[in-house]
Amino acid sequence: MPEKRAEDTIVHSMEYRRRRLANWLPLGITYACFYMGRYNLIVSSPKLMELFHLTKAQFGTIATAGFWTYALSVIVNGQLSDRIGGKKTILIGAIGTSIINLIIGLLFLNGWQTKIIVGMSLLYAVNQYFQTFGALSVVKINAPWFHVRERGIFGGVFGMLISCGYFLALTIGGLILSVLPFYWVFIIPSGVIFTLFLIDLFLVKNSPAEAGFKNFDTGDASSKDVDKDKPINWGYLFKHVFNNPIIITITAAEFCTGFVRQGLLLWYTPFMKEVHGILPGSMLFSIASTGITVGGILGGLLCGYLSDKVFQSRRPPVAFIFYIGQIISLLILGSISLKPLVAFMIGFTCMWIFGVHGMLSGTASMDFGGTRAAATVTGILDGVQYLAAGLTGFILGGILDRYGWSVWTYIIVPFSIIGALLMLTLWNQTPLHKDGAASH
Secondary structure: OOOOOHHHOOEOOHHHHHHHHHHHHHHHHHHHHHHHOOOHHHHOHHHHHHHHOOOHHHHHHHHHHHHHHHHHHHHHHHHHHHHHOHHHHHHHHHHHHHHHHHHHHHHHHOOOOOOHHHHHHHHHHHHHHHHOHHHHHHHHHHHHHOOHHHHHHHHHHHHHHHHHHHHHHHHHHHHHHHHOOOOHHHHHHHHHHHHHHHHHHHHOOOOOHHHOOOOOOOOOOOOOOOOOOOOOOHHHHHHHHHOOHHHHHHHHHHHHHHHHHHHHHOOHHHHHHHHHOOOOOOHHHHHHHHHHHHHHHHHHHHHHHHHHHHOOOOOHHHHHHHHHHHHHHHHHHOOOOOHHHHHHHHHHHHHHHHHHHHHHHHHHHHHHHHHHHHHHHHHHHHHHHHHHHHHOOHHHHHHHHHHOHHHHHHHHHHHHHHHHHHHHOOOOOOOOOOOOOOEO
16 A cells, blocks of 8 residues: 655645635535435325325326436536536526425325326426436635645545435435425425525535635646646547546446435335334434435445545545445344334445445546536436436336235345446555645
């Protein structure tokens, strides 16, 4: 294992660090609240299925419509974000998802009863289109603010943001369902996201230069490009992204992550209700949903720390370890019956899932895509992840309708195994340049 060199130390002024915090904190909170306006569908799933007599396959159809819209849109919108900048795209995403959630809430408030599957599929698909701008904007904006050697920790923070988003969507959403009519889980996030739209409008900047500081060499895949300040074109993408075997392998791994992640999160609420009698708003449900947040935060931080401090900014070894953690946790979750332990294992399993997701989608995308193509690579990774997520909707839902919950986690485990094997092939890969030090 190579020793850390003195020239590897990244130095920033305190003023720069404060401004960077003021930049990514509201942006990160906005991204977390996007989850509140996305996974409100999941937390309300038992109520929706009960009120409108939906089977798991029918509800899964609504989810799949959204997942696959996200998958196709995020790939295109990644290139858009690289061209027009992350600030514009986070504002587009925030206003769009705010409006769609308000429409859904108001429709149910006014007694919507007919064509629920078709209508919700269309509305959720449009919502997911705007949701794509969340992760893309976070990665695009933060790429020029963080050196490669700082990005492992940023990947941990990215995982924390996802975890906080699940807390807002699932725990707070569960509390909303327990005291208010179900349509408020759509209306309240709409107002929250619109408020953050206004905050981002004034605080967020695309780069250090826009905030009055000098841009610096981030040490990533595009830092040595002669024309690195120019917008990317298709020639650049085909040469540096689409033909990059490392990016292709990470993309395949994120497909696996997508199936594992949504395979658990889409169905854990009805699983806990139908198998263990744990309802949204109950103490054990809150333990499980809060565990998703806590587990995700711990997983993100641990992943980032191990990557930067133990593996010298290499991401694949840490991802491999966390894929193994997924396998063990899923097997335990599928075999236990003690209710408190079930609630605990939901969050513990998410620790391993979110760690990998933050490391690959939030960090490796910046590393190997470089500052110029960070959003494009994030779009590719998120896109294939949601292609896999779509399979957890109507297909996994149909399997659960037919075979029951006994097969649930055992269908998910093979994808974690494949992800682990893919990471073994990239064990020593890093984007760092030999002269990749930075001082600012």
